[in-house]
Amino acid sequence: MSGFTVGICQLGVVADKNANILKAQQMIAEAAKRGSRLVVLPEMFNCPYQSELFPQYAETYPDGPTIAMLAECAEKHKVILIGGSIPERGESGNIYNTSFIFNEWGELLGRHRKVHLFDVAIKSGTIFQESRTLAGGNSVTLVETSLGNIGVGICYDVRFPELARTMALKGAEILVYPGAFGPVTGPAHWELLMRARAVDNQVYIIGAAPALNAAAEYKAYGHSLVVDPWARVLAIANEEETVITSKIDFRTLERVRDELPLLRHRKPELYR
């Protein structure tokens, strides 16, 4: 198989959790109808992106209604589903920003708990502290799927090139980042970082963001996108609610890696 279609659901998150779940269901169906075999949702797609709300919206695996919906949709539409992220209440009672990943039979392939928590104070705008209510994950997430090897990071994780490089060295061909950049760092860095991780690691990058909800306290930047291993932007949304699709073609990945063999030219003994 040389390629397939990916669909990104740029969903406008609202305060009503059930409405978010229903909207995600509809958008996954739309992406599948348009031929997507891999479908990706945004970061915190069932919950407004506000630290103090995460405990209230949190779910446990496997019984949470959002998690059950993801498994059902993956099986119903026969897609690999990267379920954006949701607040997850873990075994210890800690809450994580977690992406659940399902195969086309609705089985859990893996889960990524956001490793790098978004604790920042940017004077011109965003002040956010995920660690007020969340704990960070401590593992690298790479899943083998029928469509290829997929690495998953969440939003702020994309700023750490070491994580992307680790996933690429473990065999990732596609890196998926559900994310929710805001109005300050979004225009400055979102596309730049996604293209940088693509060109560094010669992988496809998929960034899935929520749509802008003008009434929300945290204003998402949107601009979900697909970038190829040559850092070309193949598809990009604006800030509105939409499903975008794009082709992933592994022949491009092989060609780029053959012609410019960066991963083979590394000198790891110098980098320690």
Ligand SMILES: NC(=O)CCC(=O)C(=O)O
């Ligand atoms: N949800 C996030 O991790 C936001 C990250 C972000 O906006 C950034 O600039 O980094």
